Amino acid sequence: MQIKISREVLLKPLNNVTGIVERRHTLPILSNLLINIRQQEMHLTATDLEMQISLKVNSGVEGELSTTISAKKLLDICRSLPENTAIEMNNQDNRITLKAGKSRFNLQTLPAADYPLMSKASGQNISFSLSQSELKRLLKQVEFAMAQQDIRYYLNGLLLEVQGNQMHVVGTDGHRLSYTNTTLDQEFEKTEVILPRKTVLELTKLLDDQSDSPVVIDLLNGQISFEFGDIQLISKVIDGKFPDYNRVIPNGHQNTFEVNRQQILSALQRASILSNEKYRSIRMVITDGQLKLISTNTEQEEAEEELDINYSKAALDIGFNVTYLIDVLNNLGDENIQFAFADANSSCLITTASDINYKYVVMPMRI
Numbered sequence: 227m228q229i230k231i232s233r234e235v236l237l238k239p240l241n242n243v244t245g246i247v248e249r250r251h252t253l254p255i256l257s258n259l260l261i262n263i264r265q266q267e268m269h270l271t272a273t274d275l276e277m278q279i280s281l282k283v284n285s286g287v288e289g290e291l292s293t294t295i296s297a298k299k300l301l302d303i304c305r306s307l308p309e310n311t312a313i314e315m316n317n318q319d320n321r322i323t324l325k326a327g328k329s330r331f332n333l334q335t336l337p338a339a340d341y342p343l344m345s346k347a348s349g350q351n352i353s354f355s356l357s358q359s360e361l362k363r364l365l366k367q368v369e370f371a372m373a374q375q376d377i378r379y380y381l382n383g384l385l386l387e388v389q390g391n392q393m394h395v396v397g398t399d400g401h402r403l404s405y406t407n408t409t410l411d412q413e414f415e416k417t418e419v420i421l422p423r424k425t426v427l428e429l430t431k432l433l434d435d436q437s438d439s440p441v442v443i444d445l446l447n448g449q450i451s452f453e454f455g456d457i458q459l460i461s462k463v464i465d466g467k468f469p470d471y472n473r474v475i476p477n478g479h480q481n482t483f484e485v486n487r488q489q490i491l492s493a494l495q496r497a498s499i500l501s502n503e504k505y506r507s508i509r510m511v512i513t514d515g516q517l518k519l520i521s522t523n524t525e526q527e528e529a530e531e532e533l534d535i536n537y538s539k540a541a542l543d544i545g546f547n548v549t550y551l552i553d554v555l556n557n558l559g560d561e562n563i564q565f566a567f568a569d570a571n572s573s574c575l576i577t578t579a580s581d582i583n584y585k586y587v588v589m590p591m592r593i
Contacts, residue, residue: 237305239283243281246273257297258294262338267282267283269283273344274424275344277344277459278343296333299333311326347448347449351444356408357437357439365395365429367584370404374399374423382422383420385420389417391414402587428459480539484564486563495552507591509521510546514541516534521548543570574587
C-alpha cells in the first residue's frame with residue numbers, strides 16, 4: 227500500500243511520541259513506533275511498557291497503513307529532509323520504502339499485530355480536569371526536586387494527591403522538598419499516586435504552557451491517564467508510600483527576609499564557581515541588613531557575595547547545597563522571594579508573595 231504524506235505533518239507528532247522509546251531494548255518491537263493510517267487520520271503510538279503515548283493527526287492522507295517502524299530512524303530521516311518535502315511510503319513484506327525527492331530509504335518493519343499496546347485499567351477511577359498551562363506550571367514548580375536514581379524508588383517520581391477539592395503535587399529527594407497545590411472544581415476522597423520521573427518529564431514536554439484547553443486526568447487502578455488535544459498518555463504509577471510532606475514543611479519560622487530573585491540567583495551562581503565540586507556547599511551569613519554568600523574549595527580559594535537585605539532578627543550562619551538554591555530560583559517566576567529560618571540547624575523555607583500555595587524546603591548542611 228502506498229501513502230503520500232508531508233514531512234511537516236509527520237515531524238511534530240513524531241517528536242512528541244518518540245521521547246519514550248528506548249534505544250536498546252530486549253524486545254526489538256519496543257524500539258518501533260506503531261503507525262496506523264485510515265480514513266485520512268494517522269495514529270502514532272509509542273510505549274516502553276511502563277508508559278504509552280498515543281496521538282491522532284488529521285493528516286488528510288488517502289489510503290491505509292498499519293505497521294511498526296524504527297522510531298529513531300524515521301524521526302532522523304524526517305529531520306534530515308528539506309522543508310515541505312512530500313514523503314512516499316510503500317509498505318510490503320516486512321519492509322517499508324520511503325521516497326522523498328531523489329532520496330530513498332528501505333527500512334525493516336515488524337507486524338502491527340505484535341505491538342504491545344497498554345489499555346486503560348478498570349476499577350478505581352477518579353476523573354478531573356485542569357488546563358494545560360496550569361498543569362504544566364504545577365509540574366515545573368516541583369519536578370526539579372525529584373530524586374534521580376535513589377534506592378528509595380518512591381522518591382524517583384512526584385506525588386500527586388487529591389483530597390477534597392485540592393490537588394497537591396510534591397517532589398523530594400530527601401534533602402529538599404518542593405510543594406504546590408491547586409483547587410479542583412469537584413470534591414474527592416483522599417487518593418494519592420506517585421508518577422514516575424520519566425512520565426513527569428515527558429508530560430511536561432507535551433503540555434503547552436500557553437493553552438487553556440483541558441487535560442482530563444484519570445487516576446486508575448495502578449495507572450494514571452492524561453488526555454489533552456489529540457494526545458493520550460497512559461502510565462503505570464510507582465507502588466510505594468511517599469513520605470508525609472506535612473511533617474517536613476515547617477511552620478512559624480520567625481527569621482525572615484525578602485530578596486529580589488534575579489539578584490540573589492546571580493550572586494549564588496557567581497559564588498558557586500568556587501564551591502567544592504563534590505559537596506557544592508555555600509555559607510549564608512545573615513546579619514543586620516546584610517546577607518553574605520561565601521564559598522570555598524579544597525584549593526583554599528574563596529568567593530564572597532554581599533547583598534543588602536531588610537533584616538533585623540538574630541544573626542545566622544548556615545550552610546546549604548548551592549545547587550538546591552539555584553534550582554528553585556531558576557524555576558520560580560516571581561521576582562520577590564522570601565527566605566525563612568528558625569535557627570542555623572533547621573531547614574530553610576522559601577516562598578513567594580504571588581503564590582501562597584508554593585513552598586520549598588531545603589535542609590542545611592554542615593560546613
